[in-house]
Amino acid sequence: xxxxxxxxxxxxxxxxxxxxxxxxxxxxxxxxxxxxxxxxxxxxxxxxxxxxxxxxxxxxxxxxxxxxxxxxxxxxxxxxxxxxxxxxxxxxxxxxxxxxxxxxxxxxxxxxxxxxxxxxxxxxxxxxxxxxxxxxxxxxxxxxxxxxxxxxxxxxxxxxxxxxxxxxxxxxxxxxxxxxxxxxxxxxxxxxxxxxxxxxxxxxxxxxxxxxxxxxxxxxxxxxxxxxxxxxxxxxxxxxxxxxxxxxxxxxxxxxxxxxxxxxxxxxxxxxxxxxxxxxxxxxxxxxxxx
Amino acid sequence: xxxxxxxxxxxxxxxxxxxxxxxxxxxxxxxxxxxxxxxxxxxxxxxxxxxxxxxxxxxxxxxxxxxxxxxxxxxxxxxxxxxxxxxxxxxxxxxxxxxxxxxxxxxxxxxxxxxxxxxxxxxxxxxxxxxxxxxxxxxxxxxxxxxxxxxxxxxxxxxxxxxxxxxxxxxxxxxxxxxxxxxxxxxxxxxxxxxxxxxxxxxxxxxxxxxxxxxxxxxxxxxxxxxxxxxxxxxxxxxxxxxxxxxxxxxxxxxxxxxxxxxxxxxxxxxxxxxxxxxxxxxxxxxxxxxxxxxxxxxxxxxxxxxxxxxxxxxx
Numbered sequence: 228x229x230x231x232x233x234x235x236x237x238x239x240x241x242x243x244x245x246x247x248x249x250x251x252x253x254x255x256x257x258x259x260x261x262x263x264x265x266x267x268x269x270x271x272x273x274x275x276x277x278x279x280x281x282x283x284x285x286x287x288x289x290x291x292x293x294x295x296x297x298x299x300x301x302x303x304x305x306x307x308x309x310x311x312x313x314x315x316x317x318x319x320x321x322x323x324x325x326x327x328x329x330x331x332x333x334x335x336x337x338x339x340x341x342x343x344x345x346x347x348x349x350x351x352x353x354x355x356x357x358x359x360x361x362x363x364x365x366x367x368x369x370x371x372x373x374x375x376x377x378x379x380x381x382x383x384x385x386x387x388x389x390x391x392x393x394x395x396x397x398x399x400x401x402x403x404x405x406x407x408x409x410x411x412x413x414x415x416x417x418x419x420x421x422x423x424x425x426x427x428x429x430x431x432x433x434x435x436x437x438x439x440x441x442x443x444x445x446x447x448x449x450x451x452x453x454x455x456x457x458x459x460x461x462x463x464x465x466x467x468x469x470x471x472x473x474x475x476x477x478x479x480x481x482x483x484x485x486x487x488x489x490x491x492x493x494x495x496x497x498x499x500x501x502x503x504x505x506x507x508x509x510x511x512x513x514x515x516x517x518x
Numbered sequence: 519x520x521x522x523x524x525x526x527x528x529x530x531x532x533x534x535x536x537x538x539x540x541x542x543x544x545x546x547x548x549x550x551x552x553x554x555x556x557x558x559x560x561x562x563x564x565x566x567x568x569x570x571x572x573x574x575x576x577x578x579x580x581x582x583x584x585x586x587x588x589x590x591x592x593x594x595x596x597x598x599x600x601x602x603x604x605x606x607x608x609x610x611x612x613x614x615x616x617x618x619x620x621x622x623x624x625x626x627x628x629x630x631x632x633x634x635x636x637x638x639x640x641x642x643x644x645x646x647x648x649x650x651x652x653x654x655x656x657x658x659x660x661x662x663x664x665x666x667x668x669x670x671x672x673x674x675x676x677x678x679x680x681x682x683x684x685x686x687x688x689x690x691x692x693x694x695x696x697x698x699x700x701x702x703x704x705x706x707x708x709x710x711x712x713x714x715x716x717x718x719x720x721x722x723x724x725x726x727x728x729x730x731x732x733x734x735x736x737x738x739x740x741x742x743x744x745x746x747x748x749x750x751x752x753x754x755x756x757x758x759x760x761x762x763x764x765x766x767x768x769x770x771x772x773x774x775x776x777x778x779x780x781x782x783x784x785x786x787x788x789x790x791x792x793x794x795x796x797x798x799x800x801x802x803x804x805x806x807x808x809x810x811x812x813x814x815x816x817x818x819x820x821x822x823x824x825x826x827x828x829x830x831x832x833x834x
Contacts, residue, residue, distance in 0.1 A: 356529060357536030360817075361810045362772030365790075369806045372794040373547045449663055453776055456665050457791065472666055476780075479669065480677050490666035497661040 248510035255506020258441075261499025265492075269315035276309035281464040289482045299484035301474060307488045310466035314489060317460075317467040318496065321378065322447035325385035326440055333390030334397040334436060341401030342424050351394060358391035363446070364453055371459040378461045385450050389443050396439045400432035434511040441504035445497045452493050468493050522825055530818045537810045538592065542585055544806075545799050553577065556601065556797055597804040602796050607804040611786060615808070617687065618785035620697075621777065622770045624705035626763070629712035634759070636713075637720025642747055644725065652717055659714025665776045668707035672780075675703060685782035704781045708773050712766050719762045724755040757828050764820025768813045 249255050284304030292299045298307035340351035370384040454460050455469030468489040475486030553571045557563050572578040597607040640652035676684035688696040736750045775787030786805050793801030
């Protein structure tokens, strides 16, 4: 918040303050490094992965970890490490698109609801109550049960589930600043509602929303993995981490690495986003700083 | 207290009504329609056969009439019958609910047994090795997917050391010990992430309370640190913990779906997944309604409990 308040006086200084805080936070830095590693692996997957992730290779099936296959191979002789790297693409893209959709729809509705109040606010809040009345994964499973699996339905289901928390956070952030003097001042100067919301209120809601986005990405990765474990995600043979763990379970005694590898990848990614979110909270919102 | 309770109950009723409407609408999201999906395109049904089936399932009626009939039946406790087995969904759910409840309660118990002592230890040894280890546990527990932990536990305790069964279920009243042996790994897999979240909140809440004036007063009276922490600070520090646990019950209920599937437990989650695989939509609807209803109920209970523990809440 303090950072955003400085925005009007001079952006470079605010950015410098942010970076100084960010670089001093071990949590934020570690999180950023982990996330960068996973995102880098996903983007440059064809370069980093030593083998074709979908090509069957019966001669090499169920091989243990070795210099050739550092995470071993699966039932079909596919290299687990290459599949883990390519799996990052599915996991990250589903999560990133879903969270962006949830941010735009949920965050947008929440911000409007906090700004307009009245019947619109009541309607949006009761809608979020309904969505939050479902355990998150159950709502996603139910939606996919009826919509059918696949990349876009999976993304849509996760986006619907997470739009309610975004609406709540955005509304709370807008409510905090809507009565502030600078908003009153711009209103007195004759600024229109959209202008007040866009120029003055939303920049002040930026910090809590950024923190929420980072933490929700972690949840979305876990949700995507759970849903693809249940076979409700992207269809095979394209590798998805959850699906890989499910496949690996069939050969757990013979080739445990086929399940361990993708699980570690999920853990590293979620850990990265959690640490980054915690770090951003420490830097951006001193009131919420963890002890 | 009464206005607070009335408002909370009213909101819960609204949420429940919304849940009912949403669950009803979900079936209508099925691409094509339920009947075509159920029969399958390969069966080449004639239009007359399809029309007959639609009439049988009542989906030839206008949507508001369909909702009215379905909602009316729901109010009398009738969730319909399974399309595959023709068994009453309510009686199937009643058989499976105790399994899910047992799993959830055990997971909650495991989480509390681990988290509260660990959170307290981390707070009183702030900045020391114990604190770092507790934080490491919390970070890892929050990041590890529960279904993956379940598989690791099966690998370790069932396949490697052959200590505990990897699947199956024994009724609690038939053989309590065997029942417990079958529930240990599922409950541990489900409870660890809650333990991680609860460790964090216990630690930060206790640290906050330990800085308050009344704790300083207690210390200045010469009370031992042990009495200050356990008698004075912990009670207040556990208030936010109750809220977090209440919120996490949803995560437990949701997580139970996958854990039941992995360990072959005949609970509601597995029932729902069977319904999904067989396209038995009324089963899925029934299971989703019961779990969401239970979640709403738990949230109301937590709020009431919270208002009882902390009088400030009642006037919020």
